[in-house]
Amino acid sequence: MQSKVKTVLLPVFIVALLTGLTIIKANAQVSVTAKATAEVISALTAQESAILNFGRFSPQTQGGKITLSPQGVRSVEGTVVLGGGVANSAKFTITGEYEATFSITLPSGPATLTNTINAKTMQVSDWQSYPAPGIGVGKLTGGQTVVSVGAVLNIGNMLANPVGIYTGIYAITFVYN
Amino acid sequence: MTFKRTITLFFTILFLCTLIETNVHGQARVTGHITAEVIEPVHAVSLIITGYDLNIKTGKEQSDQPFEFINSEILNMGSITIKSAEGIACNIQLKKATISDKKGNSFTIEPTSLTSGSPITQREDGSQALSLRGTALMIKGLSSGQYQGMYTLVVDYN
Numbered sequence: 649m650q651s652k653v654k655t656v657l658l659p660v661f662i663v664a665l666l667t668g669l670t671i672i673k674a675n676a677q678v679s680v681t682a683k684a685t686a687e688v689i690s691a692l693t694a695q696e697s698a699i700l701n702f703g704r705f706s707p708q709t710q711g712g713k714i715t716l717s718p719q720g721v722r723s724v725e726g727t728v729v730l731g732g733g734v735a736n737s738a739k740f741t742i743t744g745e746y747e748a749t750f751s752i753t754l755p756s757g758p759a760t761l762t763n764t765i766n767a768k769t770m771q772v773s774d775w776q777s778y779p780a781p782g783i784g785v786g787k788l789t790g791g792q793t794v795v796s797v798g799a800v801l802n803i804g805n806m807l808a809n810p811v812g813i814y815t816g817i818y819a820i821t822f823v824y825n
Numbered sequence: 826m827t828f829k830r831t832i833t834l835f836f837t838i839l840f841l842c843t844l845i846e847t848n849v850h851g852q853a854r855v856t857g858h859i860t861a862e863v864i865e866p867v868h869a870v871s872l873i874i875t876g877y878d879l880n881i882k883t884g885k886e887q888s889d890q891p892f893e894f895i896n897s898e899i900l901n902m903g904s905i906t907i908k909s910a911e912g913i914a915c916n917i918q919l920k921k922a923t924i925s926d927k928k929g930n931s932f933t934i935e936p937t938s939l940t941s942g943s944p945i946t947q948r949e950d951g952s953q954a955l956s957l958r959g960t961a962l963m964i965k966g967l968s969s970g971q972y973q974g975m976y977t978l979v980v981d982y983n
Contacts, residue, residue: 693853696856700860702861704863706867706982730982731913731982733982742853770861809863812862812863813862814860814861815859815860816858818857819857820855820857821852823851823853
């Protein structure tokens with residue numbers, strides 16, 4: 649008999665714990681009919697459709713900064729001279745539930761780019777996105793949208809950042825609201 | 826009855842687990858990639874000739890010219906060596922010079938590059954020696970004397 653009671657009470661306790669239900673009145677029997685609803689929606693997916701490419705440039709004597717806006721516009725500070733070629737902001741294709749909104753979280757710190765030959769580094773900071781980062785800023789119009797990401801590349805002089813290709817990675821998070 | 830409850834609880838727990846799984850798919854964390862390329866700055870070494878002796882033609886010779894310019898003379902303007910990043914094209918622009926004397930008389934020299942036959946060229950290798958020629962266009966009434974001026978050569982990456 650005792651074993652049977654255990655068998656019944658244990659699952660009840662587990663369910664009560666998981667659902668957060670609280671029994672308010674234990675000394676009286678109350679019958680409550682509760683309705684539970686759930687909506688299964690499409691999973692949120694994100695795919696990098698264009699990498700963040702600062703393009704070609706020469707730091708010259710002092711170095712400086714290249715700001716690459718989410719719209720893909722480059723601007724320079726210091727002695728940096730742009731060298732043409734292809735440069736573009738990052739693009740992420742977000743797919744999920746129709747008309748759902750989502751939040752964008754950019755990296756909280758800088759990312760490091762490393763020279764593929766001599767391991768010299770430079771930093772990418774001041775992340776920007778379009779739509780701007782925040783809660784519920786993105787909307788999946790038609791179940792899909794594109795988020796653009798830009799940043800600032802901090803460049804040393806020719807000694808600190810000699811000729812070569814520099815690469816790095818960063819993480820960006822998208823969450824349903 | 827007990828069996829029925831147990832089954833009900835089992836499916837309830839299963840349903841809750843499904844909700845937890847759905848919540849995981851409500852977030853997408855993706856790794857982005859970054860690239861940048863540092864290239865050599867453009868260097869230019871000048872071997873340009875800066876002094877010329879130009880002939881002003883006589884009145885009879887002047888009358889044969891159909892336009893305002895009565896005399897044009899080809900000048901050897903020397904050369905310039907350009908060193909840029911290997912395999913990356915760059916533009917070369919030559920801008921004409923206005924040469925003047927102290928009295929305000931002036932004429933123009935239009936420099937061109939003989940290397941390509943075009944004043945604006947794209948170079949694919951790291952080093953180029955450009956031979957420069959100029960055309961001096963002198964107008965009527967130009968007096969003899971010393972004239973000075975400057976011209977500009979701009980080299981930049983595409």
